Amino acid sequence: WSGPGLxxxxxxxxxxxxxxxxxxxxxxxxxxxxxxxxxxKRGDAGAFRDAIATLLGVAGCVDALVxxxxxxxxxxxxxxxxxxxNRHFVDSFxxxxxxTYAVIPFMRARGMGRVVNIVxxxxxxxxPFVGLYAASHAALESWSQSLNRELEGTGVQVTAVMRGLIRxxxxxxxxxxxxxxxxxxxxARTLAALASxxxxxxxxxxxxxxxxxxxxxxxxxTIYRTGFELRMFSTALRLAPRLLQFLFKSRS
Numbered sequence: 001w002s003g004p005g006l007x008x009x010x011x012x013x014x015x016x017x018x019x020x021x022x023x024x025x026x027x028x029x030x031x032x033x034x035x036x037x038x039x040x041k042r043g044d045a046g047a048f049r050d051a052i053a054t055l056l057g058v059a060g061c062v063d064a065l066v067x068x069x070x071x072x073x074x075x076x077x078x079x080x081x082x083x084x085x086n087r088h089f090v091d092s093f094x095x096x097x098x099x100t101y102a103v104i105p106f107m108r109a110r111g112m113g114r115v116v117n118i119v120x121x122x123x124x125x126x127x128p129f130v131g132l133y134a135a136s137h138a139a140l141e142s143w144s145q146s147l148n149r150e151l152e153g154t155g156v157q158v159t160a161v162m163r164g165l166i167r168x169x170x171x172x173x174x175x176x177x178x179x180x181x182x183x184x185x186x187x188a189r190t191l192a193a194l195a196s197x198x199x200x201x202x203x204x205x206x207x208x209x210x211x212x213x214x215x216x217x218x219x220x221x222t223i224y225r226t227g228f229e230l231r232m233f234s235t236a237l238r239l240a241p242r243l244l245q246f247l248f249k250s251r252s
Contacts, residue, residue, distance in 0.1 A: 003172070004118070004163065005068040007204035008211045009035045015212065017064075020055050022099070043090045045098050052102045064114040064215045065103050067096040069136070072173045074190055076183040077131045079176035085132055088174070092136035097143070104156060111155035116214045117144045118207070119160045119223075129183070129190040145222060159214050163207050164226040 005021070010033070013019045019035035038054060041047040055062065069092040073080065080088075100115055107113025122130055123137030141160055148158035173194065176187075206226060214224050 003070055004204040004207045004211075005066075005070065008066060008068070008208040009033075011205070011208040012212060012215075017215075018059060020059070022051060042095055048095075048098045048102050052099075052106075056106065061110060062103050062106055062113065064116065065100060066116045066118070066211055066215070067099065068118045069093075069096065069140075070172055071133075071136075072130075072194065073132045073175075074129060074173050074194070075132075075176035075187050076129060076180065079178055079180050079183060080132055081177050084174070084177050088132050089136055089139075092133070093139050093143075096140060100147075100158075104151070107156045108151070108154045113156040114215050114220065115144075115147075115156070115158040116211055117141075117158070117160050118211070119144070119162050121162055121164070129186050141223070148222065157220055159220045160223045161207070161210050161214050162223055162225045 009021045013034035022040040071091040073088045119141040120137040122134040126134040144160045
């Protein structure tokens, strides 16, 4: 993990939280990280339970769980194989469920806890060439709201933070395994937008600040949005889906 996950872990650590970050491999950085890393194998339910056992052995409890998926599968839906779709949903949705279900019993036993799931505006306003990404975030947002209702009265609250548009690096993007030439131009525009340094994208630190609010607010919202710009973006997409043609246009 990297990007907003790393930014949130560093910010929360520096503001007094004892943070444990689950990673596939150690994060490479120039500075000493102010939090503890726990190795976690994706898609392995046993590994998730072991990770929580390790955490509880060190910290004694879990006050908050923040789930951030950084999996981007870009391409037309017709180009994406069933196996590729399964891998995407394991990383973006089912692993979130596994980790949350491993933590909730301990939160419920204490009568308190906060689960924060990071979702995308594409989950409610889908766009071309990010359909698989949009579908997984739609599932995550709906699941978060249902789980929050089911946990009413337990002291455990589930909330979602809707991220804005965040620039991603090429090594965090998965491409179609069976590309079709007719979709080349649309996919290229989408990739160019995600890799751009445009002022349209928000910073990881802005999202980290909102995650802290979702954790610490006495009466958390069902969903938080990253500022006025995201609210305008979400509304515009619902009213004018072709706005994406502007946002994802080629910079050539």
